[in-house]
Amino acid sequence: MTASSYGSAALSRRGFFGLTGGVAAMGALAACGGTSGGSSGGGGGGGTLRLVAVADQQKPLDLLLKEYTKNKFNASYAPTDQVQTSVRTQLGAGNAPDVHVVFPGDGSAMSMAQIAQAGLLADLSDQAWTKRIPPGLQPAFQKDGKTFLYSAGSSVIGAIYNKKVFQEAGVEPPTTWSGFLDVCEKIKKKGKVPIALGAQTQWVTQLITYALVPSTVYAKNPKFDEQMRAGSASFANSGWKDAFDMYLELQKRGYFNDNPNGTTLEQQTSMVATGKAAMAIQVSAVLPDFRKAATNADDLDMFPVPGADDANQVWIPAGVVVGLGVSARGKNVDEAKAFLEFLGEQKNMNRWAEAVACVPLSRDSASKIDPVLKSFLPFIDGNKAVPFMDQGWPNAEIQPAHFAVVQELLGGRTTVAKALAKLDETYRKK
Secondary structure (H helix, E strand, O other): OOOOOOOOOOOOOOOOOOOOOHHHHHHHHHHHOEEEOOOOOOOOOOOEEEEEEEHHHHHHHHHHHOOOOOOEEEEEEEOHHHHHHHHHHHHHHOOOOOEEEEEOOOOOOOEHHHHHHOOOEOOOOOOHHHHHOOHHHHHHHEEOOEEOOEOOEEEEEEEEEEHHHHHHHOOOOOOOHHHHHHHHHHHHHOOOEEEOOOOOOHHHHHHHHHHHHHHHHHOOOOOHHHHHHHOOOOOOOOHHHHHHHHHHHHHHOOOEOOOHHHOOHHHHHHHHHOOOEEEEEEEHHHHHHHHHHOOOHHHEEEEOOOOOOOHHHOOEEEEEOOEEEEEOOOOOHHHHHHHHHHHOOHHHHHHHHHHOOOEEOOOOOOOOOOHHHHHHHHHHHOOOEEOOHHHHOOOOOHHHHHHHHHHHHHOOOOOHHHHHHHHHHHHOOO
């Protein structure tokens, strides 16, 4: 899930893509436009740069643009699917924004690897912050050893839960899969929905799989992605089968709300925030939206989803959040790169990460980690975290295929074997 971009409850979300509506998208971007940033000064530049980003980047960018004095910005924000189409079209036409949204890794038309391969992104490798990219995250930022993406940190996928519902059921966050099932059963017996699932919003379909696959696949075989690229591994003959089986087990036990395929992200959010449901397996980037919907934001917390019966074999997904790049063919490349270098200062990474509830790319004594994310840090620091699965996929068709097969599984219209075969077939497309 190319994290997060993971986004706002009213939006399609980062990394979860749909290439539709190009003309409408451009109209939406124009409607959302506005000039941000300080007046010129502070050395160099001074002109107005154009910036296009997804809506879940607006909060940190509004904050930091106000403090950047070298240029003014005409900044526009829109939902992911709209931005994906319009910016990719503008890149191809040679009239792209100076600074624009870029998704980490590979696997989408607006991903770093795809755009960099086409020669459309400026090289950022000489910027100081790039030296702080952890080795495990470098594939999300780099193509052929060069850095083309700025991102402030990582989002995680886990269970956002209502503490009051847990307390009423007499349960605590579990550390094993069997414990997770036990928690769900006790909540169900209290008359509450254990897990709210808004699978009508397509990108939500993937999150339970992504939460489980680190434990069912990568904890056992950390080289799975390399083997997939080499053709010596497959979805069908891996722990992906276990993850899909576990997904369906939750449904068969009655732990989801009725008709997940007819339930939206907004409804999912409301169910947990108001205590009608105990939890939702979600990306941490949506925490602000869950908190807004709750009567008391402190009622909400988050824990890693344990995808194994041995707590020591539980791994988590931690994906680089949606970032920014510089158009290589723009008229203001140097000025645009200077802005990303400003964003790469540790204090600004800290502020961006705090604004979107993610873990900063690098940390110092001033870094503030949202308290609900602290249970995830031992996994990240202990090398038991893997990027969101789609950030390593070789084409932009696998993710929507995953959306589709999960909806078909939930609707009883396919089998796990057929779903995995579809993913393998899509992965091997050239």
